Amino acid sequence: MDKGLKVLNVFLGSRARRGWPSPDYDYERRAEELARELEELKKSLGFPLEFENRIASSLDDINRLEREIGEDVDAIFAYILTSESTRYTYWACRRISDLGYDYIHKYGGYNIPTVFVIDLYGGDISGLPVIEDLERLGRRFLVVSSSKLEDVGRALRIVYAAKMLRESKILLITRRDANPAKYLSESYIHRIGERFGTRVEYVDYGEVGRLYDRADEAEAERLAEKLIGEAKEVREASREDIVKAARMYLALRKLLEERAANALAIDCLGWLEYEKSPPPMTPCIALSILNDEGYVAACEADLHSALTMLIFRYLADVPSFISDPVVDTGTNTVIHCHCTAPRLMDGKTISPYRIRSHADSGEGVSIQVYMREGELVTVGKLVEGLDELLAARGKIVENVEVDRGCRTKVRVTVGDSRKYLYRYRGGLHRVLAYGDHLDRLRDLGRLLGFRLELEGE
Numbered sequence: 001m002d003k004g005l006k007v008l009n010v011f012l013g014s015r016a017r018r019g020w021p022s023p024d025y026d027y028e029r030r031a032e033e034l035a036r037e038l039e040e041l042k043k044s045l046g047f048p049l050e051f052e053n054r055i056a057s058s059l060d061d062i063n064r065l066e067r068e069i070g071e072d073v074d075a076i077f078a079y080i081l082t083s084e085s086t087r088y089t090y091w092a093c094r095r096i097s098d099l100g101y102d103y104i105h106k107y108g109g110y111n112i113p114t115v116f117v118i119d120l121y122g123g124d125i126s127g128l129p130v131i132e133d134l135e136r137l138g139r140r141f142l143v144v145s146s147s148k149l150e151d152v153g154r155a156l157r158i159v160y161a162a163k164m165l166r167e168s169k170i171l172l173i174t175r176r177d178a179n180p181a182k183y184l185s186e187s188y189i190h191r192i193g194e195r196f197g198t199r200v201e202y203v204d205y206g207e208v209g210r211l212y213d214r215a216d217e218a219e220a221e222r223l224a225e226k227l228i229g230e231a232k233e234v235r236e237a238s239r240e241d242i243v244k245a246a247r248m249y250l251a252l253r254k255l256l257e258e259r260a261a262n263a264l265a266i267d268c269l270g271w272l273e274y275e276k277s278p279p280p281m282t283p284c285i286a287l288s289i290l291n292d293e294g295y296v297a298a299c300e301a302d303l304h305s306a307l308t309m310l311i312f313r314y315l316a317d318v319p320s321f322i323s324d325p326v327v328d329t330g331t332n333t334v335i336h337c338h339c340t341a342p343r344l345m346d347g348k349t350i351s352p353y354r355i356r357s358h359a360d361s362g363e364g365v366s367i368q369v370y371m372r373e374g375e376l377v378t379v380g381k382l383v384e385g386l387d388e389l390l391a392a393r394g395k396i397v398e399n400v401e402v403d404r405g406c407r408t409k410v411r412v413t414v415g416d417s418r419k420y421l422y423r424y425r426g427g428l429h430r431v432l433a434y435g436d437h438l439d440r441l442r443d444l445g446r447l448l449g450f451r452l453e454l455e456g457e
Contacts, residue, residue, distance in 0.1 A: 003167075004048025005160045008073045009038065010065065012092045012123070014057040016084030021122040027081040030119065031055050034079060041153050046317055047160050058088065062095045069099065075113045075159040077152070080123025089126040097130075097139045113162055113447050115155045118145040140447050158443050161314035165448075166197030168310055171259055173203045174267035174301050195386045196448060198307065201259060208266075211251035212280045220246040227285070230350060236357035237365040241281065245365040249286035256295060263310055264290075267301035282364030284339045285355075291319040291342040298322050299340050304382045305429045308389070312378075312433040315440050318347045320433040321369075323379075324406060327424075329417045333397065334456075336379065336432050337406040339366035345434050346372075356407045368407040370399045377412060378437040382450070383426035389445060390426050392455040393436050420456030 011034065013027025035053050042049040052073070056062055078096050080089050097114055118127035127145065134141055142158065144151050189200045223246040228234055234242070256264060268283050287297035296313055298306040305322045312320040323336035339358055343350045354368040373396050380391035392414055400409035412432070414420050442452045 004050065005074050005156065005163055006050045006052065006072050007156065007159070008069065008076045009035065009051050009053045009079065010076060010096065011035075011053070011055045011079045011081060012057075012089045013055070013081035014084055014086070014088045016082075016086050016088070019082060019084035019086075020125050021082065025082060025122070027057075027122075028055060030081050030122075031079070034119075037149055038152070041149055042156075045153055045156060045160075047157075049156065049160075056092060059091060059095065062092050066095075066099055069112075073112060074163050075115065075156075077115045077117055077155070079117045079119060080127045081119045082122055083125030083127075087126065089123060090130055093126065093130045094133065097134050097137070097141060113140070113142075113159050115142045115144060115159065117152055117155075118143065120145070120147060140449065142443055142446060154440065155443070157315065158440055158447065161311060161444055162447050164314040165307075165310060168196075168263055169199040169201060169259070169261040170296075170303065170306050170310075171201055171203045171255065171261045171264040172267075172301060172303065173205065173208060173255075173264060175205060191386060192303070192307070195450070196307065198310070200303065201261065203255065203259070203264075208248075208251055208255060209280065211254050212247055215247040215250040215254070217243075217247070220244075220250060223249065227355065230353075231355045232352050232370075234355040237355050241365050242285075242355060244281035245283075245285040248281045248283050249289050252283065252286050252290060252297070253293075253295075256290070262294075263296035263298075263306050265298040265301050265303055265306040268299050282358045282361070282366065284358055284364070284366035287340040288342055288367050288369075291340075292344040294319075297340075299338070300429070302427075302429050304384065304427065305431050307386075308381050308431040311382075311389075311441070311444065312431065312437070315444060316433055316435055316437050318433050318435065319344060320431045321345065321371075321408070321410075323430050323432055324428055325379075325430050326405065326409075327417055327421045328411070329421060331411070332414065332417045333411045334379070334392075334394070334414050334417065334420060335400055335409050335411045336430065337400075337409045339368075339407045341367060341369035341371070341408040343367070343369055345369070345375075354407075358407075360406070366407050371396055371408075371410050372434075373397060373399065375434055376436050377432050377434055378441070379412065379430050379432045379455075380441065381426055381430050387450055388426075388453055389441060389450050390430075390453050390455050391438060391441055392420070392457070393438055414456040415454075416456050423455065 011031035224243040290297035296309040319342040326335040352370040358364045358366045394413040398411040
């Protein structure tokens with residue numbers, strides 16, 4: 001599925017009687033130098049990336065570029081190297097911003113994200129004024145003005161996340177007559193596709209049941225032994241149930257493979273309540289393992305959280321934890337609770353965990369994960385309408401050991417817990433990921449058309 005990112009780098013520069021950096025500046029040499037640095041940078045980014053490099057020194061070059069740009073180009077990065085008296089690079093930026101816009105609204109085509117990179121002490125006088133103009137025109141774009149090339153890498157990651165959302169498919173596992181049936185409405189599915197390009201596909205419980213029945217018993221036994229061996233402790237769950245939980249994981253993984261999907265949202269609580277189609281086993285551990293492996297797996301058929309988890313997956317390259325928040329104004333914290341936490345919260349190392357029963361029902365198998373105390377985290381969620389992403393940042397201060405509510409519980413600092421409480425909205429769940437990603441989320445929103453609103457501040 002992940003074919004990587006193809007980026008057209010356009011190096012903008014020309015010579016003029018006066019202007020920045022200097023009248024005799026060799027912008028072509030600077031373009032070659034940046035191209036070499038970018039080749040080194042892409043080795044550290046962690047996703048497939050291909051560059052096509054072009055130097056443009058006149059508006060004729062820009063017009064030619066528009067005719068020749070390939071449909072396989074995922075983004076344009078315009079490097080503003082000079083600011084001449086002719087204002088060439090200023091007008092070139094205006095024209096490049098039209099490429100994606102014109103194709104969307106006139107020719108029905110590319111929707112190309114555009115990033116402008118100001119080369120310091122050279123492109124500033126052209127780059128800074130164009131920002132105001134493009135904002136007024138309603139263009140969606142990013143600007144990098146930094147002495148650190150890693151900030152270009154950050155912009156590349158944001159563009160990559162936008163592309164991967166367009167290529168993602170979420171399987172919504174529920175029943176036609178089940179709550180939340182509103183998520184199956186054609187208008188809402190269309191809105192998700194329109195905003196992010198993400199596809200949503202309905203799957204009936206029965207298909208999961210059939211895959212569960214066909215799952216390899218021996219493979220399930222081996223996985224169960226591994227889970228038990230790596231756990232700190234097994235409490236309420238029996239070995240037989242852990243094997244069943246492993247079979248549920250195999251069934252859901254097979255479903256993702258067969259449907260060529262990278263995400264799912266399962267109406268697990270609804271399934272537990274339907275006498276006509278009882279689940280063979282709670283999917284809690286299955287969701288945890290799938291998130292460890294690079295998929296996105298959300299419980300309670302929560303499409304908003306699944307989309308948010310996809311954003312964290314591709315924006316930060318980490319799994320995330322869908323949670324029920326518990327606000328504690330006494331300690332100015334929020335405790336995030338659920339039974340489906342990934343074990344590899346940093347994407348690399350297995351956190352300590354216990355195997356437990358599912359807390360809400362007292363049945364089946366779930367997991368209690370102990371996250372790293374002191375870790376900075378970002379908590380967020382897209383809300384209904386998809387025009388807004390609510391977010392907060394904090395630090396994990398404690399793994400809470402209270403035998404009420406869900407199994408995994410992490411206490412996280414918040415700016416002002418009373419503001420968080422009284423301004424709470426957007427439904428119950430939140431999504432927690434290691435790291436401070438607010439700036440990345442804000443930039444992604446600039447490209448995709450949602451705004452970031454801070455909670456508890």
